[in-house]
Amino acid sequence: MAGIVIEHLKYRYPGSNKLALDDITFSVNQGEFIGIIGRNESGKSSLCQAIAGLIPNFYKGAYGGKVLIDELEVKKVEVDELCQKVGIIFQNPFNQVTGSKLTVYEEISFGLENMGIPKEEMTQRIDEAMELLDISKYKDRYPFDLSGGQMQRMAIASIIAMKPEVIILDEPTSQLDPQGREEVFQAVQKLSKQGITIIMVEHNMEKIAAYSDRIVLLEDGKLIAIDTPQVIFSREDLIEYGVEAPIYTQISRKLGLKDKRTGCYPVTLKEIKPLLETEGGDR
Amino acid sequence: MKSISLYVDKGTLLNRIAPESKIMYIITAITVPALLGNRLAGAGFIVLSVLLLLSGKVLRKTIPLLSVSGFVLLTVLIIQGMFRAGNTVPLFSIGPVIFYREGTSFAMSIVINVINILLSFCVLILTTKPSDMIENFIRRGFSPRFGYVFISVFQIIPQMTETMSTIADAQRSRGMETEGNLWVRIKAFIPLISPVIMSSLINTKERALALEVRGFNSKHKKTFLNDERKTSADPYLQIILLIGILATIGWRVFVWLA
Numbered sequence: 001m002a003g004i005v006i007e008h009l010k011y012r013y014p015g016s017n018k019l020a021l022d023d024i025t026f027s028v029n030q031g032e033f034i035g036i037i038g039r040n041e042s043g044k045s046s047l048c049q050a051i052a053g054l055i056p057n058f059y060k061g062a063y064g065g066k067v068l069i070d071e072l073e074v075k076k077v078e079v080d081e082l083c084q085k086v087g088i089i090f091q092n093p094f095n096q097v098t099g100s101k102l103t104v105y106e107e108i109s110f111g112l113e114n115m116g117i118p119k120e121e122m123t124q125r126i127d128e129a130m131e132l133l134d135i136s137k138y139k140d141r142y143p144f145d146l147s148g149g150q151m152q153r154m155a156i157a158s159i160i161a162m163k164p165e166v167i168i169l170d171e172p173t174s175q176l177d178p179q180g181r182e183e184v185f186q187a188v189q190k191l192s193k194q195g196i197t198i199i200m201v202e203h204n205m206e207k208i209a210a211y212s213d214r215i216v217l218l219e220d221g222k223l224i225a226i227d228t229p230q231v232i233f234s235r236e237d238l239i240e241y242g243v244e245a246p247i248y249t250q251i252s253r254k255l256g257l258k259d260k261r262t263g264c265y266p267v268t269l270k271e272i273k274p275l276l277e278t279e280g281g282d283r
Numbered sequence: 284m285k286s287i288s289l290y291v292d293k294g295t296l297l298n299r300i301a302p303e304s305k306i307m308y309i310i311t312a313i314t315v316p317a318l319l320g321n322r323l324a325g326a327g328f329i330v331l332s333v334l335l336l337l338s339g340k341v342l343r344k345t346i347p348l349l350s351v352s353g354f355v356l357l358t359v360l361i362i363q364g365m366f367r368a369g370n371t372v373p374l375f376s377i378g379p380v381i382f383y384r385e386g387t388s389f390a391m392s393i394v395i396n397v398i399n400i401l402l403s404f405c406v407l408i409l410t411t412k413p414s415d416m417i418e419n420f421i422r423r424g425f426s427p428r429f430g431y432v433f434i435s436v437f438q439i440i441p442q443m444t445e446t447m448s449t450i451a452d453a454q455r456s457r458g459m460e461t462e463g464n465l466w467v468r469i470k471a472f473i474p475l476i477s478p479v480i481m482s483s484l485i486n487t488k489e490r491a492l493a494l495e496v497r498g499f500n501s502k503h504k505k506t507f508l509n510d511e512r513k514t515s516a517d518p519y520l521q522i523i524l525l526i527g528i529l530a531t532i533g534w535r536v537f538v539w540l541a
Binding site: 052054058078079080081083084087088090092094095096098099100101102105106109110111112113114115116117118119122123126144155158159162 | 435496502
């Protein structure tokens with residue numbers, strides 16, 4: 001299974017004077033759930049595309065450093081080969097529908113057909129992916145007739161069927177309603193439990209804090225910090241990076257509720273409850 | 284949102300027949316009457332197409348197509364029947380309007396040819412899933428990239444139409460007049476072009492990325508989820524149609540040499 005190593009990654013888009021990614025170095029363990037946060041234009045999507053190999057294989061421009069997935073340098077591998085190792089999901093579920101298939105079942109087969117997967121294996125993989133994403137009931141539906149959340153789950157299933165070891169989700173819930181968002185998060189959590197490495201860009205801090213093992217904080221293409229959600233959201237200077245801590249962290253900060261063991265504020269309701277009980281008992 | 288494809292799956296034998304056989308049928312239905320130079324042959328193929336469409340339970344779907352072309356054909360019939368150069372023998376008259384035999388006969392040939400072509404194409408279009416047809420072509424060596432372009436057009440055009448209608452609604456909500464006479468509509472159309480093109484370009488770029496990460500440019504030999512659409516009768520059908528075309532060509536050459 002895949003671990004990711006990023007070493008001194010630099011990237012500048014063609015025609016731009018500014019580095020979109022500026023000397024980024026960190027590594028991700030296999031099976032980790034990594035959240036990426038930062039203000040708009042901080043380099044979140046560029047980082048995702050660099051890990052997926054779209055930078056520099058699809059987007060040209062000035063590129064330096066290395067991205068290694070399982071010791072395989074993404075720059076040296078074509079995207080169509082890399083897609084069996086790394087899958088990427090984009091913001092708009094609508095634009096991820098190929099437009100060439102008439103049912104959800106056929107839509108999921110698109111990548112597998114391109115990769116030359118035999119039919120028996122293909123059907124088995126599609127069934128597994130649909131089961132995992134809980135979309136089996138939509139298998140005969142026309143892809144464009146699905147709701148945003150269902151469509152995004154179909155896009156994830158299409159990627160899952162290709163059996164990648166890493167899945168990157170670039171703001172997959174930004175265009176979805178709360179129900180659609182919840183559906184996607186539950187699906188991603190299932191993937192994470194299966195040992196797939198997840199990298200997710202998300203603006204909903206409550207969600208990303210709850211699901212991530214570690215969080216990457218970016219600003220102006222630079223890596224500011226990579227640490228547990230508790231450490232990242234306990235930073236005093238967080239607001240300077242255009243990020244607001246989860247509501248539970250904000251409440252805890254107001255109430256002065258810190259985990260004495262870690263010295264950090266809690267980031268979820270689950271974490272805040274025992275602290276409230278202890279502190280409430282003390283008062 | 285639906286595909287703009289006219290395909291209707293009625294589960295009939297015609298739905299199961301290979302697209303190549305239907306394409307062969309179109310070629311036969313067009314070339315044989317043309318080579319024979321005989322209106323009866325054209326009429327015969329029209330009857331055959333109607334029977335095929337009936338068996339495919341899609342005859343009613345041809346009515347809108349025939350209605351559109353019917354108006355044009357009626358115009359041809361009237362103009363040729365009344366004014367064709369060389370009109371001499373009156374056929375019938377409606378009040379002072381005289382229709383001539385020569386012009387009407389010429390117009391009838393055009394009408395038969397057009398209806399024959401239209402109905403034979405309907406046999407293919409109304410009973411064949413576009414993706415099945417393209418998949419069959421890809422199996423025979425057609426480029427999967429071009430195949431994708433052909434298939435996706437059926438679904439992406441309705442998507443663009445919907446985007447245009449959303450943008451039109453947005454413009455209307457800001458007070459732009461979009462209903463009214465031709466000039467008002469033209470004026471309303473111009474501000475729509477830029478956002479529609481821009482959003483289409485952005486969508487295209489995003490879709491290109493989404494396709495790329497699903498192996499669109501893969502060098503692997505493509506496999507298919509669906510089995511090839513064909514019946515055991517297809518090879519025979521194609522041979523019979525080919526023999527029909529070759530026999531007609533042979534007869535034509537023979538007549539020409541004689």
